[in-house]
Amino acid sequence: xxxxxxxxxxxxxxxxxxxxxxxxxxxxxxxxxxxxxxxxxxxxxxxxxxxxxxxxxxxxxxxxxxxxxxxxxxxxxxxxxxxxxxxxxxxxxxxxxxxxxxxxxxxxxxxxxxxxxxxxxxxxxxxxxxxxxxxxxxxxxxxxxxxxxxxxxxxxxxxxxxxxxxxxxxxxxxxxxxxxxxxxxxxxxxxxxxxxxxxxxxxxxxxxxxxxxxxxxxxxxxxxxxxxxxxxxxxxxxxxxxxxxxxxxxxxxxxxxxxxxxxxxxxxxxxxxxxxxxxxxxxxxxxxxxxxxxxxxxxxxxxxxxxxxxxxxxxxxxxxxxxx
Numbered sequence: 001x002x003x004x005x006x007x008x009x010x011x012x013x014x015x016x017x018x019x020x021x022x023x024x025x026x027x028x029x030x031x032x033x034x035x036x037x038x039x040x041x042x043x044x045x046x047x048x049x050x051x052x053x054x055x056x057x058x059x060x061x062x063x064x065x066x067x068x069x070x071x072x073x074x075x076x077x078x079x080x081x082x083x084x085x086x087x088x089x090x091x092x093x094x095x096x097x098x099x100x101x102x103x104x105x106x107x108x109x110x111x112x113x114x115x116x117x118x119x120x121x122x123x124x125x126x127x128x129x130x131x132x133x134x135x136x137x138x139x140x141x142x143x144x145x146x147x148x149x150x151x152x153x154x155x156x157x158x159x160x161x162x163x164x165x166x167x168x169x170x171x172x173x174x175x176x177x178x179x180x181x182x183x184x185x186x187x188x189x190x191x192x193x194x195x196x197x198x199x200x201x202x203x204x205x206x207x208x209x210x211x212x213x214x215x216x217x218x219x220x221x222x223x224x225x226x227x228x229x230x231x232x233x234x235x236x237x238x239x240x241x242x243x244x245x246x247x248x249x250x251x252x253x254x255x256x257x258x259x260x261x262x263x264x265x266x267x268x269x270x271x272x273x274x275x276x277x278x279x280x281x282x283x284x285x286x287x288x289x290x291x292x293x294x295x296x297x298x299x300x301x302x303x304x305x306x307x308x309x310x311x312x313x314x315x316x317x318x319x320x321x322x323x324x
Contacts, residue, residue, distance in 0.1 A: 028088055028265050032063040035091045035255075038077025038098055040070045040187045043159075044125050044206035044289070048253055049093040051285045052122065055276045070187070073162050073323070074098035075108055082110035086260035088269065092116070096251050097164045100308035104316045105162045106323045112309075113302065116256040120270045121301040122277070123291040124250045126207045126226035127168050129239070130219040134198035140222045140242040143202065147178035154201040155181040157191035162323050164251055167312060168204035168225065170319040175244050195219055206251055207232065207290030225250065232290050249311060252294070254301055270298065 035053055039045045050066050057064035069077030078098045084090035092098075099112040110116075129140065137143045147154050158166035161184045173180060183200060185191040188209055194200040196218035204225070211232060213219040223242045224230050227250075239247040255273065257266055276282050277293040286293055315321075 028268060029060050029062050031089065032065055033060070033089050033091065034065045034067055035093055036077045036081050037066060037068050037093050038070060038074035039068065039095075039159075040189070041068050042189055042209070043187060044208035044251070044291075045093055045095055045253060047208050047289055048123055048125070048286070048291050051282060051291075052273065052276065055279065055282050056272065059272055059276065073102055073105070073160055075102055075110070078102075079109040081256065081258060082115040084258050086117075086258040086262075088257055088261050088265035090258065091119070091269070092256045093122070093253060094256050095164065095253055096249075096308055096312070097162075099254075099256075099305050100252075101162065101164060101167060101312045101316070103309060104313040105321065112305065115259050117259055117261045117266050118298045118301050118305075119255040119257055119266055120273050120298065121252060121254045121294045121296055121304060122273065123253045123286060123293050125253065125289075125291050126224050126230055127165075127204045127249075127251055128207050128210050128214075128221050128225070128233070128236070129172065129202065129204055129223045130195070130210055130214065130221050131202045132195050132198045132200060133217055133220050135201055135220070137222070140237075140239075140244075143222060144176045144178060147176070147180055151179040152181060154178075155183050157188065157195060157200045157203040158182060158184050159188045159191070159205075160184050160186060162316075162321060164249075164312075165204050165206075167315055167319075167321065168249065169202070170321060171247060171249060171315050172204070172244075174315070174318060175246055192218060211289065226292075230290050231287065249308075252304060252308070253291075254305075266298070 037046050037049050053064040053066050069080055074097045081090055081092035102108050137146055156169045188205045192213055195203055214221050221236045223239045224236050225239050274295050277295045
């Protein structure tokens, strides 16, 4: 009886161990996945991430939770992911601000490449130069003429010091040769009432964020920072058409995992996102906010990050932008 009891206990132990091993080895993902958005709700990064997150949740038959962790130009949320367990259950939707601009502005709590596993370049989103509807200009030429006639008297809003919204305006100032004052806000949504009332003269904002304000008349578009005219604003010229071909900066969005995340998990997320970027319903949602799906390999994504880092570093140096 003792021998039978011993064999029984051994069999139960083996069965329990096998069950545990099976549970651990279940295909990814087998529980909820969190995607951190390092910026406030309702902005372009948030909107695009929620569109994609919904489709990933359907594809994986798991909850995909979008969590906003704004602050410090996106570095707070990015650092949270850099230090998260590298198991694929905490991902980051990063942008030009967090990975191409941040390194030239301050000492970040993370390394934009070494502390992350790049997954995929998700989309580019055009930026739009908008002015207050109270400003007496009808195009970019008139805006520049007005600014030159009133040096230092006009101003522009941004979503924060050192963000891509800020740097787009600094680049615009440099190319146009104008002097306008910077007013940083904690997100462009907070700047919109002042733009609408005329307290702020101009602002660069992503097409995804600013379209509702354009439709409502709270912002007047003058030019789109894109390779071609947007179907959402077919009558608005590109910056190149308006006389600024050197304005070749675009806002990218891309997904990252913490460094050390298993390659097979990174590959699965990349493959699944790639498939979704070809799905008609997601393409329709992206198009509704002006987001242009990209995709591609992790290597191509890293090359884009490095190229943008060099371009923005020059703008930051020339404009003497500093984080206070």
